[in-house]
Amino acid sequence: MNLILEPIVKILIVLFINLTLVSYLVLIERKVSAYIQNRIGPNRVGPWGLLQSVADVVKLFFKEDIVPKDANKFIHSLAPVISVVVAFSTFAVIPFGNKITLYGNEYNLVIADVNVGVLVILALTSLGVYGITLSGWSSNNKYSLLGGLRSSAQMISYELSMGISLIGILLMTQSMRLTQIVAEQGGYIFGFIPNWNIFLQPIGFIIFLVSTFAETNRLPFDLPEAEEELVGGYHTEYSGMKFGLFFLAEYASMITASAFIVTLFLGGWQAPFIEYFNFSPFVISLLQLSAFAIKVLFVLLFFILIRWTIPRFRYDQLMNIGWKVMLPLSLLNLIVTAFLILINIL
Amino acid sequence: MLNLYDYIFYFFAIVILGSSFVVVFSRNIVHSAFALLFTFFGVAGFYVLLSADFLAITQLLVYVGGILVLLLFGVMLTNNIVNVEIKSGTMQTLPASLIAALIAGLLCGIFYVSNWYLVPTTPELLNNTTAVAIGYAFITTWILPFEVASVVLLVAMIGAVIIARREKAPEVE
């Protein structure tokens, strides 16, 4: 019974936290952008605008759901669902903490500890393109279609360098299990730098970060929805809660991507220097959980700051960077890493 | 007596068969491509049932994440932008279905009649991770096919570029 109940409870908790985080992420984004642009931002609903997200959700629920006349109804409705499902399900393999002991039972703080976890995430992210492509196609609108096509081209191009930049880590860890990858990032380099992959694989980290921006369709790579050119891009013809789902999916995949970056490069739930203090195991578990949360929030903030400070690329520039810079660079990174491992430096 | 394993098997089997029927018989080529998505998922499910985890994920990554996206991409570009009707109807229905039925019957027949080579399933076989074993196999026993496959892919890639490249207008010298 425990075998089934335990994952369900974990799924519910993670889902709840993610959904809450999404709604406040929207608020944070609006606040941050306001400060960057020297404005105040939402401040009317609730104290400091804290209930703004609730208002937004309620608004989306009550909006009319309009489906274009010649749209393909079935696929039109299915596309946002695919986006959301993919964005949330990816979180299943990410370890958000070490073990925790509650009422005498030990629980692993990961929903599914799959031994090809890295590949699962890559596979699921590559499915995300379907939501966008199909929504673009089924809307029967040229702007939507162009947005959909752009996104599939963009995501396919950046998936390659994304995958290859990870192989360096896999070579060092000799495992594709995410818990193993996080566990390997304990300890220190030279006794004081945390043994995180960002320090061992700096080029890999940069490539991965840039590719993540492209994969999540965030600025400066948000060409699928470039407002100035494509009205709203792939979701031009969506309204009401279907649009809300796309909105949800975008932020959820941002969270998942941040969690993935933290897991792979920033030590996951590892909290450095924690062993110098005499905490009880339960406190350590809690500290590790919060270390993970803080890191994720930090990466999310970085995502938002980038969005409001850097202008959008042109489409040909985007493709050039992907194929002519990122891909060769990631291959070079792989070769250098393999060579260093061969001569026993890494 | 059917156990859980069998139920899951039949579930995936129905998914594969049902979706491949849509692939073949749908008149709308985007629907066909879309149904192919479920066929690939079903096959990945089979791999999971056979505890071939690496293969299952690779199936998703390569076929669903790569090949099918490109397929949809091509279909959308030609179908919606260029306004070319892609014909996906059927011709010669009667002889084709007769031959197909004959071949299907024959193949189903031999699957029942024949004695297949069976590998005894051991717990190690079921629980070991396959990724490491596949990796070692690729650089030892199967190194030659592995390398040959890379030559095949290189040639295919250059070939695709040659076909797709737009020829420059003759230069005026």
Place this chain on the structure above:
Amino acid sequence: MLEQVYNSLQFIKPELILVGTLLVSIIVDLIFKNKKVVVAFVILGLVLSFYYLTFLNSINQLIFFNMYAIDPFAYFFKIFLLVATIGIVLFSVLSKEISDLKSREGEFYYFLVALTIGMFLMTSSTNLIMMYLAIELTSLTSYMLAGFMKEEKSSSEASLKYVLYGAFSSGMMLYGISIIYGLTGSFDLLAINMAIADGVSSLALLISTVLMFVGFGYKISAVPFHFWTPDVYEGSPISVTTILSVASKAAGFSMLMRTAKIMFIDPYAAPTVNDWQIIDSVPIVEILTILSVLTMTLGNLVAIWQSNLKRLLAYSSIAHAGYLLLGVLTMNNEGYSATLIYFVTYLFMNVGAFLIVMLVSNKLNSSDIDSYKGLGMKSPFIGVMFALFLISLTGLPPTAGFVGKLYIFAALVNKKLILLAVIGVLNSVVSLYYYVRIFRNMFLRESDIETPEIKLSLAEKLLILVFAIPTIGLGLYFAPLVEFAHASVEIFSGN
């Protein structure tokens, strides 16, 4: 484990050099604007590969974990393939179609190298996965080469038809391979052979064998898998047509012969020199007989109606595949060596005939049979040489074609397959009819319009002679060839 990999490397030097040539040529092609540099590199690589190949003449062993056989049989075919490829590279240098490709010219030559790699792998593979990969490599490059003149509608059409048939047949073959794996649990030909000898379900085995023969039949363009042949041969650049009709066919045959011998010969029977004991659960000889009779009869009958020389030669090459299958279906050393002899003669006469068709179409822009009217009188050198190649293709003495046919029919008669021998001879008579039509046009008819005299450069004349001299020479003095073929039928079979 790794020692075996290192040890195996020394036996595939020719293949490694070809792969190296491919990679270097790709880069050279990017750097140099003059594409003749690529040609030079390609020829250098092929010759170097030939040099290293000659060291492997008496080696007989399996390498790379039983995936790849280095044996006299493979040696024979690799020599054959390299000679053919070098010949066709020289041939292409003279071709107007290829030098008109401009920026793509370099790619054409290194694709020929890639094709050679694929064919090398086909001759030596003893593992079904390797065989499949080799076929794919050969097929992919062939599709590309067939459609290389992509501005021409016929070339693109040829390529597309080739791809469709190729994809279908390789799918069938893969299905057959999967059934064989399911029956025997192995991809290794020797292991499959043992499993079959120990008994497997015969109906499934029959079906999987037939499915695999779809793949082979497609490569050697045997009827009923030949539908792509005329269109592809007509639409492709002539140098590609030539390599497809000679080298690619040879590679397909070598694979078919190796598979037939290793998979279906009873490993428990006492080894005999000449007559091989075939496992009786598979009607391999019957399958080959049906293929052979269909192939040569249909090829010859349809060739009669062709008015385009490229199509005519395409059907004639289908018919020749039928004669070659006659040698294979005897399933003994004599028949196999007869097939090898036939291949060598076929190389010279067929490439020679295509060469002349190419040179004429360079000048006249036509391969139509009517444009050959009066050609023999206007340009006697071309006329005589073409006549020589056609006589040889018919199989009349004193040419090489006669020797090839003689050995095949002798093998049939010795195996007491008199009826098949008679069918073969009757087919040769039919083929005489359509070859004679070309003679008649060349020498006995006046041309309706003014045909210009075709002036050949010295290089072109020399190249024709390179193929013409062996066509006569092998018809008169063929002992060394026969000896080489006899020594080369030894296929690595495990015991």
